[in-house]
Amino acid sequence: MDCQLRMYDIKKEKLVLTLTCESVPVSARWSKNRSSLFYIAMNTSIDMWDLLVGDIRPWKTIKMTNLQGFELYCTPHHKEFQVILQSNELKITSLIKDMKSLSTQDQNRIHSYISLLLS
Numbered sequence: 529m530d531c532q533l534r535m536y537d538i539k540k541e542k543l544v545l546t547l548t549c550e551s552v553p554v555s556a557r558w559s560k561n562r563s564s565l566f567y568i569a570m571n572t573s574i575d576m577w578d579l580l581v582g583d584i585r586p587w588k589t590i591k592m593t594n595l596q597g598f599e600l601y602c603t604p605h606h607k608e609f610q611v612i613l614q615s616n617e618l619k620i621t622s623l624i625k626d627m628k629s630l631s632t633q634d635q636n637r638i639h640s641y642i643s644l645l646l647s
Contacts, residue, residue, distance in 0.1 A: 533568055537646050544645040547583065549575060554595060560602040562630060564638040567610070567623075569598035574610075576623065579641055580634055590623055 533553045535545040551570040559565035564580040565587075571594065575586035597613035612619045630638065 540646070542646075545583065547577060550589075555598050557598070557600040559608060560600065561608045562628075564630060564634065564641075567598070567600065569595055569612075571595050574598065574612075574623065580630075580638055588624075 531549045531551055533547045533549060533556055534543055536542065537544050549568055549570055551572055554569045554571060556566060556568045565576060565578045568575045573592050574590045576588040578587040581587045592614055594615040595612065599611045601611060602608050609620060609622045
C-alpha cells in the first residue's frame, strides 16, 4: 500500500485525481455542507482538503493518535460533525466550527474544476 488517495470516475473508468497523504488512508468522506471539501482519515491524522484552496497539500491537518474509524454526519440544520473512533474511545466533534456555505461564484468554480477533472 502507498500513501495516496485516488479518485476515479467509475462511469468512464478513469483516474481523475491523486492526492498524496502522510500515511495510508483509512477512509475518505466528502463534506455534506461544502462541496469543495473532503476529509481523509489516516491512523495519525485527519487531512481536510478544500479544492478551492488547492490540490497540492491539505488545507488543514488535525493530528491524531491511533485513529481507528471516521464518519461524517450532518444535522437537520446543516451543522456538520465528525464521529471519530480513537484509541477505543468514541469522540463526536466539529472540526470546523464556523463552516460557511459556498457562494454562487465558488459553487461555479468547484463545478468547473470537477468538470475539468472528468473531461
